[in-house]
Amino acid sequence: MQQALAEAEAAARRGEVPVGAVVVDAGGSVLAAAGNEVEARGDPTAHAEILALRAAAQRRGGKFLQGCRLFVTLEPCPLCAAAISLFRIDRLVFGAYDPKSGGVEHGPRVFSHPTCHYRPEVVGGVDQTAAAELLRHFFSQKRDSANSAGR
Amino acid sequence: MQQALAEAEAAARRGEVPVGAVVVDAGGSVLAAAGNEVEARGDPTAHAEILALRAAAQRRGGKFLQGCRLFVTLEPCPLCAAAISLFRIDRLVFGAYDPKSGGVEHGPRVFSHPTCHYRPEVVGGVDQTAAAELLRHFFSQKRDSANSAGR
Numbered sequence: 001m002q003q004a005l006a007e008a009e010a011a012a013r014r015g016e017v018p019v020g021a022v023v024v025d026a027g028g029s030v031l032a033a034a035g036n037e038v039e040a041r042g043d044p045t046a047h048a049e050i051l052a053l054r055a056a057a058q059r060r061g062g063k064f065l066q067g068c069r070l071f072v073t074l075e076p077c078p079l080c081a082a083a084i085s086l087f088r089i090d091r092l093v094f095g096a097y098d099p100k101s102g103g104v105e106h107g108p109r110v111f112s113h114p115t116c117h118y119r120p121e122v123v124g125g126v127d128q129t130a131a132a133e134l135l136r137h138f139f140s141q142k143r144d145s146a147n148s149a150g151r
Numbered sequence: 152m153q154q155a156l157a158e159a160e161a162a163a164r165r166g167e168v169p170v171g172a173v174v175v176d177a178g179g180s181v182l183a184a185a186g187n188e189v190e191a192r193g194d195p196t197a198h199a200e201i202l203a204l205r206a207a208a209q210r211r212g213g214k215f216l217q218g219c220r221l222f223v224t225l226e227p228c229p230l231c232a233a234a235i236s237l238f239r240i241d242r243l244v245f246g247a248y249d250p251k252s253g254g255v256e257h258g259p260r261v262f263s264h265p266t267c268h269y270r271p272e273v274v275g276g277v278d279q280t281a282a283a284e285l286l287r288h289f290f291s292q293k294r295d296s297a298n299s300a301g302r
Contacts, residue, residue: 038214039214042208042209042212042213042214043205043208043209043214044208044214044215044234044237044238045201045204045205045234045237045238050196053196054194054196057193057194057195058193058194061193062193063189063190063193063194063195064195077233078229078232078233078259078261078267079230079233079234079237081229082228082229082230082233082254083195083196083230086195086196086230087195087196099266100266101266101268102266103233103259103266106266107264107265107266107267108229108254108259108260108261108263108264108266108267109259110229110259112259113258113259114258115250115251115252115253115254115257115258115259116229116258116259117252
């Protein structure tokens, strides 16, 4: 989770919403790590989880990530929760809960339906204070600069 | 929807699950069209909708597709439903309903939660017989060839 937090911090420095994700294989090796790249790519689906999952699968040379864990600093949104299931991640470990946009413990709760064909084990709230603080600081700075620009 | 069906047929010829998608702008121009490329890309998120949405946004040079419609031959899964919301598509028109894996009228019903920040207008069941027949034929051939291989 420390590496995921570092990816989130790096994303914030690039002006992206600070979320970071890391895929680790069964032996504990990091397969891929990514931060949010929505602004850089002009793609609202370029979330940290999607980029890390895709890169990890490419590195393994297969379509699936069975046996792997995904660490991400924020509760995945519905898009990322669905991707986690499609890539067949074994265990999802996330930081801060996201009541506004989360899709695991909130909103559509993507893993909780009989039509979800692959469910990871889920552990939420790991290092959540650090992850939430990064987000709080980022949006507080955004508001401050928007207020200054409005003067 | 005819063009989306043609994309689905082309996907089947490449050995992909036959689903096709087309993004059309407010003036009726086709911005992007795509078929499933899960096998070709080794990426379980390379669904027709995702590829078409991303290509359409790149063509428009922006992050969002407000004012646009997405035509897709099959009810979008939760991943694609979430992406449709994130790209801010105005109207989703889909063909066959998908009780097993759909995410719009089935399963997590992604657009039906207060945490869904952008909801398209949804029209389902358009040309559904043609879309469903393509899928039925594809999976029936798959089963036949699996049975032959097992002999």
